[in-house]
Amino acid sequence: MAICIVSGTIETIGGAAAADIAVSFRLDHEGNDIQFSDDGSALSRDERTVYTDVNGNFSVSLTQNTRLTIRVEELRLHRQVRVPETASATLQELLDNDLG
Numbered sequence: 001m002a003i004c005i006v007s008g009t010i011e012t013i014g015g016a017a018a019a020d021i022a023v024s025f026r027l028d029h030e031g032n033d034i035q036f037s038d039d040g041s042a043l044s045r046d047e048r049t050v051y052t053d054v055n056g057n058f059s060v061s062l063t064q065n066t067r068l069t070i071r072v073e074e075l076r077l078h079r080q081v082r083v084p085e086t087a088s089a090t091l092q093e094l095l096d097n098d099l100g
Contacts, residue, residue: 002085003087006083026047062083067080070094
């Protein structure tokens with residue numbers, strides 16, 4: 001399984017760093033308990049949550065070419081995205097290419 005490191009910064013509307021904000025990623029699946037990546041590896045359907053640091057930054061390792069729902073409750077953000085087949089990506093790049 002190839003990994004893509006997704007990073008981003010969450011800020012308030014005034015541009016200040018938003019610390020300790022939950023950013024959640026949940027594997028989308030269509031009725032199956034287990035989903036498989038393109039290389040045949042099994043992926044957990046559990047939600048993965050990371051929290052922003054004092055500067056509003058976060059980073060998470062995700063499996064490339066998987067379909068996920070990103071949630072940031074404080075921003076009322078819920079988007080379906082596909083993790084790109086690249087070593088790294090920004091949160092903004094994922095949101096720019098949402099599957100919504």
